[in-house]
Amino acid sequence: MAIEDPMPPGNRTIPELLADLFRNLNGLVLTEGRLLRAEMIEAGRSVGAGLEIIAVGGVLMMVALLVLVQALVIALATWMGGGWASLLVGGLLVVIGIALILRGRAELRSASVSAERTMEQVRRDVQLAKEQL
Known part of the structure; x- marks a missing residue:
């Protein structure tokens, strides 16, 4: 991002230089904020997709454990x-x-x-x- 100075640095007053500094800092903070927001949205989508897959895997694991418990009951039922x-x-x-x-x-x-x-x-x-x- 190129910032053009309306006047050469030697012809500007200190208040003008300070105003430009604060304006440039404000623009930098706003730009960084937008970048951060975009990165967080992208990361949120990835996290959301990962959590969905983990939840489905967890449900399948619970069903598998129920089947294994049932198998244990059936196996023990042959003795008692x-x-x-x-x-x-x-x-x-x-x-x-x-x-x-x-x-x-x-x-x-x-x-x-x-x-x-x-x-x-x-x-x-x-x-x-x-x-x-």
Whole structure:
């Protein structure tokens, strides 16, 4: 992007130079903003497509797990009755599920939701800016 100066630099006053500087900076920020917006839209489309594929894969995996659980019940039903095999597999899955839920809940309780490091860095940046002024 070429910016043409209406006057040669030697004939311009400081206020004119400052006005041009701010105008050029404003144009630069606006252009960078448009570029950022375009990149974010493109990245959003890619992320959206990826998430859709992952969701479909997840659904297929759940169906496959249900079929495998059913196969386990059928296999156990040859040694013990079908009802007992279903109770055994279902009970085992309940115990595993409860254990996972309790572990996940413990992880959530120990997780820090606030962005403490970022907040501290911003405080340091503000303090540094104050010292520079």
